[in-house]
Amino acid sequence: MLTVIIPAFNEEQGIRETILNLKDYIKDKEWKIIVVNDGSTDNTKTILESIPDITVINHPYNKGYGASLKTGILKADSELISFYDADGQHRPDDLENIFNNFSNCDMLVGQRGKGSHQEWIRKPGKWVLSKVANFLTGRKIPDLNSGLRVIKKDVIEKMLHLLPEGFSFSTTSTIAFMNMGFSVGYLPIVVNKRAGKSTVKQVKHGSGTLLLILRLIVLFNPLKVFIPVSIIAFFTGIIYEVYAGIIFHPEPPKLIPGAFFLMLTGLLIFFFGLVVDQISEMRKHLNKAN
Numbered sequence: 001m002l003t004v005i006i007p008a009f010n011e012e013q014g015i016r017e018t019i020l021n022l023k024d025y026i027k028d029k030e031w032k033i034i035v036v037n038d039g040s041t042d043n044t045k046t047i048l049e050s051i052p053d054i055t056v057i058n059h060p061y062n063k064g065y066g067a068s069l070k071t072g073i074l075k076a077d078s079e080l081i082s083f084y085d086a087d088g089q090h091r092p093d094d095l096e097n098i099f100n101n102f103s104n105c106d107m108l109v110g111q112r113g114k115g116s117h118q119e120w121i122r123k124p125g126k127w128v129l130s131k132v133a134n135f136l137t138g139r140k141i142p143d144l145n146s147g148l149r150v151i152k153k154d155v156i157e158k159m160l161h162l163l164p165e166g167f168s169f170s171t172t173s174t175i176a177f178m179n180m181g182f183s184v185g186y187l188p189i190v191v192n193k194r195a196g197k198s199t200v201k202q203v204k205h206g207s208g209t210l211l212l213i214l215r216l217i218v219l220f221n222p223l224k225v226f227i228p229v230s231i232i233a234f235f236t237g238i239i240y241e242v243y244a245g246i247i248f249h250p251e252p253p254k255l256i257p258g259a260f261f262l263m264l265t266g267l268l269i270f271f272f273g274l275v276v277d278q279i280s281e282m283r284k285h286l287n288k289a290n
Contacts, residue, residue, distance in 0.1 A: 226273025234266025
């Protein structure tokens, strides 16, 4: 059985058609639909109350995309759960395909491909986030923040405390799964143009997502962050000393305080990173033991 979790915030333009299409497609399946109305101020709540045979949970105020998913996850009583957007982007047949191919992995994500609608204004930000995530995880991630995915409930429940309340829930859950050693797979999907206006703010949510990615990497694989920073600081200090202290002051060579400070900072960051890495490893073993 599968529980489909649909977070909704001011989605009056697309929520009815999205749910009715999904309900019609899964009418012969033992699937449940949970819709979390995240404090909508439009007619979303009224529309949801008119649709039978779905579970509706109302947040008293807008808590965020991630908070809505967490509410749905905790309410679900099936082994597998799915995330499904309320704005009409996703296709029920793509969800069924992901569900039918769910095996040998802990999370199977819909990878948006050819024919999918994409807003050009988001492409630069997504490209930057993708490159950073690929470097920090050491793996090429085909689609970092796809909203359509099927997940083992017992696995994601263990990391809910690490995941954000806001828009970047999908991105950070992908990073967390990979860094905690869980299997993440991808299947191609096609997404439609969304109904209504997106509430995502590019600069605000993009920068927040980047910080959360760094936070998760420091939590699970800190040397990926500390070693590059320490190397940059140390060798910048060496280059500074060579040019300013030796080339421009050959007789006698002069130790530049700024260069010395950079080299010392690089060494301190490196050894601090080793300590953080040991703490991270101990934490991983404790989690596995539990």
